[in-house]
Structures are given as structure tokens and as C-alpha cells.
Amino acid sequence: xxxxxxxxxxxxxxxxxxxxxxxxxxxxxxxxxxxWYKQPPSRQMILVIRQEAYKQQNATENRFSVNxxxxxxxxxxxxxxxxxxxxxxxxxxxxxxxxxxxKLVFGAGTILRVKS
Amino acid sequence: xxxxxxxxxxxxxxxxxxxxxxxxxxKGHDRMYWYRQDPGLGLRLIYYSFDVKDINKGEISDGxxxxxxxxxxxxxxxxxxxxxxxxxYFCATSDYDRGQSDTQYFxxxxxxxxx
Numbered sequence: 001x002x003x004x005x006x007x008x009x010x011x012x013x014x015x016x017x018x019x020x021x022x023x024x025x026x027x028x029x030x031x032x033x034x035x036w037y038k039q040p041p042s043r044q045m046i047l048v049i050r051q052e053a054y055k056q057q058n059a060t061e062n063r064f065s066v067n068x069x070x071x072x073x074x075x076x077x078x079x080x081x082x083x084x085x086x087x088x089x090x091x092x093x094x095x096x097x098x099x100x101x102x103k104l105v106f107g108a109g110t111i112l113r114v115k116s
Numbered sequence: 117x118x119x120x121x122x123x124x125x126x127x128x129x130x131x132x133x134x135x136x137x138x139x140x141x142x143k144g145h146d147r148m149y150w151y152r153q154d155p156g157l158g159l160r161l162i163y164y165s166f167d168v169k170d171i172n173k174g175e176i177s178d179g180x181x182x183x184x185x186x187x188x189x190x191x192x193x194x195x196x197x198x199x200x201x202x203x204x205y206f207c208a209t210s211d212y213d214r215g216q217s218d219t220q221y222f223x224x225x226x227x228x229x230x231x
Contacts, residue, residue: 004158035219045159045206045222091158095218102147102210102218103174106158 002027002094006107013082014115020067021077021110023092031097034068034075035104040088048090051075053097079112087114119143120223122207128229135194137226139207147212148190149220150174150182153204162205165190166212197230204228 003026013019036048051059067076092107120141151159161174163182183191207223
């Protein structure tokens with residue numbers, strides 16, 4: 001079974017600075033996807049970024065980028081130029097690829113607080 | 117209008133009561149899911165459905181049942197609610213497309229409290 005570990009229960013960062021959230025996972029699969037979801041106080045789950053394991057290039061979405069290290073089974077999220085609206089719980093998630101592999105496995109989450 | 121809606125948004129009930137949480141989507145997706153969120157545990161899969169005739173148990177299905185009434189509707193029932201089912205419940209949808217990731221889109225969540 002796959003597991004996802006987020007070792008930082010809480011983090012804080014000053015506005016405009018950069019912060020990195022850690023995520024490690026355990027799987028025997030070779031093809032899979034990784035995701036970061038954001039959950040602000042409104043509790044809506046919002047997709048931030050996704051990475052296909054077969055791609056070596058790290059995914060980026062504006063101020064959000066990942067550092068995907070497949071051999072180390074590590075998938076960290078970097079947020080640049082942090083904004084107050086980035087304050088949220090961030091979840092790392094794993095999904096096995098393939099027609100029947102679409103079940104998401106989530107980490108426990110990291111609370112990020114952006115301070116002004 | 118939101119693509120994935122859940123009703124009710126909040127519900128307080130008593131132990132032993134039957135509760136139904138409803139999910140509707142306008143995205144036209146075939147696949148639908150129910151997750152439960154607890155502090156420190158992230159989200160865990162309860163049930164999922166690939167189409168109207170396909171229902172599958174997830175990681176924590178005990179104490180729950182589901183009904184896929186139509187492609188757009190997927191309901192979660194607690195036949196006899198108990199306090200440890202107090203949690204935030206999410207519905208999600210996805211559209212499997214060969215060669216692309218099966219990204220899931222979430223509803224706004226239902227906060228359920230069982231007294």
C-alpha cells in the first residue's frame with residue numbers, strides 16, 4: 001500500500017519570502033502522479049500543482065513549483081513570493097496511474113501561515 | 117455556479133440517526149468519490165464509483181453506504197450515526213482520460229457532527 005508523509009505539521013513564513021513544504025511517499029509503483037492540494041479556511045480543496053512520475057522536469061504553476069526526486073521518493077512544494085492568501089493547509093497526495101489506479105492517498109497536511 | 121455541490125454544508129445530528137449527504141456535479145464526469153477528513157489524518161477514501169453501475173469500497177467503508185442515482189449524483193449514507201463519524205466529508209469527481217492524470221475536483225465539503 002502507498003503511504004504519504006508530511007513531516008511538518010505547521011510552518012510560517014513572512015510575506016514575500018519563499019517557503020518549502022516537504023513530502024515523502026512510499027510505493028512500489030513505477031508510474032504514478034503526485035499532487036499538492038491547498039485547503040484555505042473556507043475548507044475548499046484546491047488543486048495547486050501536479051506531477052507525472054515519468055516526467056523528469058519539475059512542474060511549475062506561477063509562484064508554485066515542485067522538487068520531484070523520484071529515487072528519493074520526495075516531492076516538495078516551493079512557494080515563492082508568499083502572499084497572505086497562501087495561508088492554508090497544504091496536502092500532498094499520491095495516485096497510482098492506470099485505469100483503475102485513480103484513488104488518491106493523502107498525507108496528514110501542513111498548516112502554512114503567511115505573516116505580514 | 118459551482119461544478120461540484122454538496123448538501124447540506126453543515127449538519128448536527130444525534131447518535132443512531134440515519135443521515136444522507138448528497139453530491140451533485142455539472143462537470144459531466146463519470147467518476148465520483150467520497151472522502152472523509154479528520155485532523156492529523158488527511159483525507160481518506162470511503163467509497164468510489166466509476167459509473168452508475170459501478171460502486172467500490174475505499175479504505176474506510178464500514179458504517180457507510182452509497183448510492184449512485186445518476187451520472188451526476190452520488191449520495192453517502194450513515195445508517196446509524198455514531199460520534200466517531202464526526203468529520204468533514206468531501207465529494208470529488210474526475211474524468212479518466214487515457215494518457216493524462218486523473219485529476220480530482222472537490223466539492224465544498226459537509227461538516228457533520230454526531231452528538
